[in-house]
Amino acid sequence: MLRTTITMLLSLICGIYAHSAEPSRVQETLTVNEVPELRGYLGERWEANRRGSLHQFDIDRYTKLVEQRTHREWWWAGEQDGKWLESAVLSSANSDPALRAQAKAILDRLIDSQEPSGYLGITPQDIRTAQQPLRGMDPYEDYFRLHALITAYEQWGDEQALTAARRFGDYLLGHIGPGKAEFWPSDLRPPANEKRTLEGFTKIAGHAVHYSWEGTLLIDPMLRLALATGDERYSEWSKWVVGNIDTWSGWDSYSRLDQVASGELGVHELQPYVHSHTFHMNFLGFLRLYEITGDESYLRKVAGAWDDIAARQMYITGSVSVGEHYESGKLRPLTGHVVETCATMSWLQVTQYLLELTGDVKYADAMEKLLWNHVFASQAIDGDCYRYHTPPNGVKPEGFFHGPDCCTSSGHRLVSLLPTFLYGKDDQGLFINQYAASTVEAQLPGDRTIRVRQETNYPESPQIDLTVESAPDSSLAIRLRNPSWCQTPSITLNGKSLSNVTPGSYLTIERVWLSGDVIQASFPMELRWVQSDATWKTVIRTLPGGEIMHDPVPDATGPWALIRGPVVYAADTLWWSNPEVPAPHRVGDDLAFVLHDTSPQQVDTPAGLIGPSYKVPAITSRGQHVDVLLVPFTNIGHWYRDDQRKPDKHAAAWSYAVWLPSHESPEFQERLKLRQQQEQQLASAFDYVRIGNHESETLHQVQGGETGQFRDRSYRHGVDFSYTMKMPTERSAKLIVTYWGSDCGREFDVLANDQVLDTTRLNNSRPGEFFEVAYPLSQELIAGKTNTFGQKEDNITIRFRSRTQQVAGGVFGIRIE
Known part of the structure; x- marks a missing residue:
């Protein structure tokens, strides 16, 4: 009842701000209290987050920082308390009194x-x-x-939390504004x-390369505070901030969003x-301004940016x-530092807000795709950590266990x-909607x-x-989303088929x-194959x-993926079961689909995974024909x-891939030739290490360094x-030893048993090609040495x-001949 009263108050405030304009929301957000049960797969992931992340997190340490x-x-270190508190408030709404009590204690400590x-x-x-x-x-x-303070007020009716939020809001009003401090990036x-390119750090606006947007993002919680309190000072301050983004950035980057929209x-x-997560957080603020003022220019800018991002x-x-930012054209690399969890969280929030403001089904469809694929792919199966980046093709468990950092906490906030x-x-x-x-x-x-x-295994x-x-004894409407991707939807009420069930729309059923x-x-x-239209092959550089x-x-052949409705599939060597053919080291590089052989064959899904699963014909880079299991990408956590021993949490023990080449593609044919050459070299070698291969590197007692991928190696x-x-x-x-000829600025000794064989300098001496260097190994390195058994x-x-x-x-390669 308390939450209902607050919701009605917020609606009244919004109407006052809009000066009696038409309501700007098509849908209102439901609170977690209004969704008292999650079951099935989503319920399992929700519970894993609560148990694995929120209960295990050392929140006392980060509360002491405050x-x-x-x-x-x-550098930032103070986001953890706010993200954990909001997550704990939300996740304890309908159960878990112990977590709620802990969250209340942390809230009180922060306020004190x-x-x-x-x-x-x-x-x-x-x-x-x-x-x-x-x-x-x-x-x-x-x-x-x-945000955490306001959520505690809205969920619990905690007036002290709202007072603390107001006091901090007043601090910002008193110190940042005309004639005071401003969000200058340099x-x-x-x-x-x-039009100046910046680097480094700013005094109060985060990274300089964010061009003030890492300071202006405060408009989002400040406008939420305006809605919660009815205090127009916070919305007026936010309008002042938005009105200065062009000047502070030096790039007119706010106004030029209209050009993006057009x-x-x-x-x-x-x-x-253009940092993705930072822009999303600002976009949320722009949408709140639209909701408060009714000024459609705010909505137009964000909806236009969303369309551009979604299309490219x-x-x-x-x-x-891509990395943590947006790139040109359809440049979407398959591996490495792409798809940041922070960006996933805020992109989902922006998409939801646009759905609620416009009612356009395309936003609900986009949310569906994200929820059933990337959200839980970033979550370790026990819910105890989240990846920083979750590329479509990658390795695991390397990448899952790190932090605490921005993405680990964004992960548990997103699931909460x-x-x-x-x-x-x-x-x-x-x-x-879902x-x-x-x-x-x-x-x-x-x-x-x-x-x-709602009962389903969807x-x-x-x-x-x-x-x-x-239900009440008055007429109400239930609207069901008909996904755009489904061409033959059907809906019945009490066994009777309904008409006008149109893809890409809501079906309204209104009755008592x-x-x-x-x-x-x-x-x-x-079930269908899709070929990527992206520019997926890239060379990395750093600012x-x-x-x-x-x-x-340019001119790389697009790889292929299997999809079914909103679900995207991946090959995952964790589930490799062919005893005759070893699992590929990097499945996205060392395996190709044979697309024209047969249709995918549905098979049993491994225990604990969401299905269905399929086997499809493929060929390895060694020329071996295999049937490879494809499971929904959401399972890669x-x-x-x-039934097996756990690998080290930081090992690249397994690989997975959404995108695989066709076996007929020029890239894979070149890979076959290269692998044949490599195998011939290794066959004549006395010893060799497969770089990046967990088993091979462990056998050779690797110490130090880290692995990565470049040019399919x-x-x-x-x-x-x-x-x-x-x-x-x-x-x-x-x-x-194999090196990359475009590496530069690297000087290092190559040693054998602590004897320097050579000082190697990589300074772009062989641009654009791999090359080998041979270092003589004298027999004196082991002459006269025996082990404990008297063997040489x-x-x-x-x-x-x-x-x-x-x-x-x-x-990139190392062998002894």
Whole structure:
């Protein structure tokens, strides 16, 4: 009842701000209280998040950062308390009193630590001044802390939380504004800052390459505060902030969003670096301004940017970001640092907000694709961590276990918000936006409640049963989304078929509902191959601040993927079961689909996975024909099998791939030739290491460094790394190492048993090609040495050690002949 009252108050406030304009929302968000049950696959992932992430997280450590307030470094560390608190408030709404009690205790500690000035963060008072009232990354941290306070108020009715949020909002009003501090990304002022490329850090606006947007993102929680309190000062401040983005950025990047909306620009052209997550957080603020003011220019800018991103930069799995930013054209690399979890979270929120403001089914369809693919692909199976990046083709469990950092906490916040993504409501009734086993109890105006139970194994099965468990004795509407991808949807009410069930629309059923009424929906899913239209092959470069950028390699043949309805499939070597053919090292590189042989054959899905699963014909880069198992991409968080020993959490023990080449593609044919050459070389070698192969590197006692992928090859590089290898006991030998000729600025010693064989310098000496260097190995390295059994010692340690404390390597191949 408390939450209903607050919702009605927010609607009233919105109407006041809009000066009696038409309501700007088509749908209202449901709270987690209104979705009391999640079951099936989504329920399992929700529970894993609660148990594995929220209960296990050391929130006391990060709360002390706020209480002690001694963090003087520019770098961010203060987002964890806000994200955890909001996640815990949401995840304990309908169960878990222990988590709720812990969240309440953390909330009280944060409130008690708030300064008399209203500041609530981790930055000490003595380094905050009138000119610099926040530390460099304060805005990003404060964004989540403010949201957490408002969520605690809305969920619990905690007035102290709202008061703390207001006091911090007043701190921002008192210190940032006309004649006060502003969100300048550098010391340059107009006109000197116009069209200038920046690097480094800012005083109060985050990274300079974000061009003020990492400070202005505070408009989102400030506008939510305006809606919660009815205080127009917060919305007026936010309008002032938005009105200055063009000036601060030096690129007119806010105004030029209109050119993006009209198709004249891509979103990546707004400024030299467009950080996905940062822009999304600002977009949420622009949409709140539209909701408050009714000014459609805010909506037009965000909807136009969304259309551009969805058309060019959205991956087949529904998520976004190349590195952490947006790129030109359809440049979407398959591997490496792509699809950031923070960007996944905020992209889903922006998409939901656009759905609620416009009612356009395309946004619900995009949410569906993201929910059933990338959201849980980023989550480790036990819910205890989230990937920073989740590329369509990659390795695991390497990449899952790190942090705590921005993406681990965005992961648990995203999953905690899950119940709010499934349904919508308005004065007339309920919207079924997503299909998942759950129960909804929507609170409607006039003290009316409708409770509906959704039973389904969707998307494993296309069938959905919706049973009305209780409803008021007045007419209400239930609207069901008919996905755009389904050409033959069907819906029945109490066994009677309904008409006008049109793909890409909502079917409205309006009536006086009775307990026991049943709606049955069926959305048949077509299994089909799709070929990528993206520029997927790239060369990586980095900006001075470390931001990863991609330069396209043209004319690469598009790889293929299998989809079924909204579900995207992946090959995953964790489930490789062919005893005759070893699992490929990098399945996306070393395996190709044979597309014209047969249709995919449905097979049993491994236990614990969501299905269905299929086997398809393929060929390895060694020319071996195999049937490969494809499972839904959402399952890649499984990083161990119950019937096998767990690998090291940081090992590249398994590989997976959404996209595989056709066996007829020029790239794969070249791969076959290259593999044949490599196998011939290795066959004549005395010993060799398969770089990046967990089994081979472990056998050779690898120490130090890290692996990566480049040009379809694996490499190892680092400040200091080594292997233990065997050499002949009766003759001298050669150590042969493969390097990339375009690497530059690298100087390192190559050692054998601590003897320097050579100092190698890589300085772009063989641009665009791999090359080999042979280092003589003297028999004196092992002469006269025996092991504990009196046998001649044939092991030597091959070491690569940087002379500049930078990078040695990368080493793409290593063998002894």
